[in-house]
Amino acid sequence: MPADRFPLMLMTMLGVAPVCVRGNGHAPAASTTAPAPEAADETGRLRIEGRFVTHLLLTRAGGSWEQVSIDREGMARLPAGSYVLRTVQLQDPNSAAGWWGWMPQERRVVVTQGGLTTLRVGGPLRQKLSAQRNGRAIVLSHELIGIGGERYRSNSGRGPTFTVYDGNRRIGSGQFEYG
Numbered sequence: 001m002p003a004d005r006f007p008l009m010l011m012t013m014l015g016v017a018p019v020c021v022r023g024n025g026h027a028p029a030a031s032t033t034a035p036a037p038e039a040a041d042e043t044g045r046l047r048i049e050g051r052f053v054t055h056l057l058l059t060r061a062g063g064s065w066e067q068v069s070i071d072r073e074g075m076a077r078l079p080a081g082s083y084v085l086r087t088v089q090l091q092d093p094n095s096a097a098g099w100w101g102w103m104p105q106e107r108r109v110v111v112t113q114g115g116l117t118t119l120r121v122g123g124p125l126r127q128k129l130s131a132q133r134n135g136r137a138i139v140l141s142h143e144l145i146g147i148g149g150e151r152y153r154s155n156s157g158r159g160p161t162f163t164v165y166d167g168n169r170r171i172g173s174g175q176f177e178y179g
Contacts, residue, residue, distance in 0.1 A: 044111035048074040050122025050147045052090040052099075058083040058109065080113040088121045088150055098155035099125070101146055120148040142176045 046056075048070055056068045061082055068076045085108075088101040101121070111117050128143040142160055144152040154160075163173040 042080055042113055043077050044080050044113055044115045044117060046076045046078055046109070046111060047116055047118045048076075048122060049118050049120045050074075051124060052092055053088060053122040054091045055089040056085060056119075056121075057087040057089075058085055078111045080111050080115075083109045083111065085109055085119070085121070088146070088152075090122055090125075090152065099144065099152040100155060101150040101152040103150050105149075107148070107150075121150055122146055122148075125152060140176070 046068070053070045053074065055070065056076075058066045058068060060066065065086075066078070066083070068078060070076050084106055085103055090099045090101065092098070109117060109119055123146065125144045125146055128145055130141045132139045132141075140162065142162075146152060161173065161175045164171050
């Protein structure tokens with residue numbers, strides 16, 4: 001799925017009409033709600049402390065949605081205000097691999113006028129594997145966790161695969177399912 005379509009697709013799936021959409025690539029682009037040059041002092045900068053982040057989907061207090069493109073240096077300019085981080089989109093620049101992340105708890109982001117706000121999201125991602133016994137079966141769970149505690153899944157829709165060995169003998173394999 002193209003990187004610029006994910007947040008809009010998510011909003012469509014959630015039944016929410018976007019109010020403000022900024023950019024569709026790594027470089028911030030102008031939009032109808034972008035601040036005019038004379039109003040530039042009403043904005044602040046957002047610095048991402050993490051790798052591979054290309055887009056954020058935020059909501060403002062009034063409920064409007066804002067898609068923010070992150071430049072290659074991990075920076076974006078936003079109107080000053082309070083936001084809630086909804087999703088994070090990651091793209092590995094060396095492959096076609098992409099992930100989207102969501103917050104297990106509400107994460108507020110406050111952008112101050114003329115200021116710099118740092119947000120810890122993105123890579124490197126940490127893999128967490130857990131196993132629980134359920135009668136004679138073992139239930140495996142897999143999570144990808146970002147530096148800020150956010151959870152990620154692949155944009156491909158396919159879960160990672162696994163193989164179980166008893167010594168050197170392969171006794172089973174499968175694929176994790178999301179959800």
